[in-house]
Every structure is written in C-alpha cells, then in structure tokens.
C-alpha cells in the first residue's frame with residue numbers, strides 16, 4: 052500500500068474534541084492524509100469555554116517535532132495554539148528549518164473570548180512566526196491584535212491583508228467569518244488575489260472553524276496542490292462542516308468533520 056500524504060499539526064489539545072489537535076487530525080483523515088501531532092499545550096475545554104490550560108516545556112515540543120520530521124517526514128505543517136513567546140519562537144525556528152509548506156493559524160483568543168496566547172508573545176508572532184509561514188490564516192480579531200487594523204466590512208479585507216503581508220508570510224488568507232452576510236475570505240500574496248465567498252450558515256455550532264480550515268489547507272498542500280487550489284478546496288470542506296455543525300453540551304457545538312461520510 053502507498054502511504055497517504057503526511058501532515059503535521061503543532062497545536063494545543065481541546066478536550067472537547069471540536070478545535071485544536073483533535074479538529075486537525077479529524078480534518079486530515081477526512082481529506083485523505085496521515086495526520087501527526089506535536090502537542091504544545093493541553094486545554095480543559097468544552098462547549099461553554101476554556102476552563103484552563105497548561106503549556107508543555109519547549110524541550111517536549113522540540114522533541115516531538117524532531118521525532119516526527121526526522122523519521123517519518125512531513126509534506127505540510129500546520130500551527131495553531133502556541134501559548135507563549137518561548138513556544139512561538141521555538142516553533143517558528145522549527146518550521147523555518149523544515150522543507151515543507153507551513154500553514155500558520157495565529158490563534159489568539161477562542162470563540163468564547165478565552166485567551167490562548169500570552170500578550171507577551173505577540174511580538175514573536177510578528178517577527179518570527181509570520182515570516183516563516185507559507186500561508187497565514189488570521190481571523191479579524193487576530194488581524195486587529197497583530198496589526199492594529201480593524202475591519203468591519205468586506206471592503207477592509209484588502210487593507211488587513213496588506214498589513215499582515217508586511218510581516219513576511221508568502222500568502223495571507225484573511226478570514227471574514229466574523230462579519231455579517233456571506234462568509235467572505237481574501238487570499239493574496241500581494242500580486243495575485245482570490246476572493247472566497249460562501250453562504251453564511253445560520254448555525255451557532257461553529258466551534259473549531261479556524262483550526263479546521265487551516266488543517267484542511269495543509270492537507271491539500273501535502274497532496275501537491277498550489278496555495279490557491281488548496282485554499283479553495285479547504286473553504287469548500289469547512290463550509291460543509293459548518294453547515295452540519297451539531298449541538299453538544301450546553302453551549303457552542305463543533306463543526307462536523309465527518310460530514311462527507313454521512
């Protein structure tokens with residue numbers, strides 16, 4: 052049997068299974084790739100919020116990464132929750148030294164408003180992590196936190212993209228999921244531009260959208276697609292997963308990573 056394309060997620064664990072490492076591995080399976088993980092932090096999390104988190108030591112993150120990359124190898128890497136400046140800098144150095152495309156989701160705050168990244172790590176995200184990214188995928192809150200650019204309508208997506216590109220990623224996908232109306236995202240490398248538009252699903256069970264989109268992009272890149280092709284395929288996958296998001300617990304349920312199998 053031929054091995055499927057190999058994708059590595061470097062992210063936090065979500066005990067509720069909707070976001071983080073758990074969302075990433077489900078997405079990778081759904082898209083036909085072999086998912087592998089470097090755990091950066093463990094969250095106690097459910098449908099109503101994040102009750103606590105614990106970071107792993109830098110040496111534990113570095114050792115997991117080396118174990119995977121040096122033996123198994125990777126065809127794409129995705130990063131998510133990195134929690135601290137020390138972990139951001141370690142992971143930035145690791146992905147910059149890996150010969151595979153990287154999708155950087157600069158996770159700042161969860162949907163419930165719980166911080167997943169220390170304020171003291173923002174400078175390291177700007178100066179070390181974003182320059183190492185093949186594609187960066189900030190949401191609008193993360194754009195504001197990192198660049199100071201506030202976007203309240205589709206017209207502002209281009210300004211946000213320029214502000215993030217100034218930090219050096221090859222491509223940026225600005226996610227407009229927090230706006231009203233259609234779910235519109237903007238992908239650009241500064242010369243080429245793609246607007247990705249999908250109908251907004253009136254479904255409150257959207258926990259894990261950002262993690263799912265970023266790991267879907269990484270999966271498609273690992274299969275050999277170009278960045279625009281990978282982002283378009285990933286947008287279609289996440290839109291279907293949001294349409295089928297389901298209630299779990301008393302709050303916001305997860306998107307359905309397995310929607311294509313049902």
Ligand SMILES: Nc1ncnc2c1ncn2[C@@H]1O[C@H](COP(=O)(O)OP(=O)(O)O)[C@@H](O)[C@H]1O
Pocket residue numbers: 189190191226227228229234235236249250251252253254257259260261262264286289290293
């Ligand atoms: N209600 C929705 N209906 C359809 N697409 C959505 C909806 N909410 C978010 N999206 C899309 O989901 C993806 C993730 O965006 P977003 O939710 O903004 O990310 P994050 O989880 O990082 O906050 C984007 O492609 C966005 O346009």
Ligand SMILES: Cc1ncc(COP(=O)(O)OP(=O)(O)O)c(N)n1
Pocket residue numbers: 062063064065070071072094096131132158160161162163167257258259260261262263
């Ligand atoms: C462990 C962990 N990592 C990332 C997130 C944020 O995930 P995201 O896909 O942006 O989804 P929401 O939390 O915004 O629904 C997380 N919650 N936990």
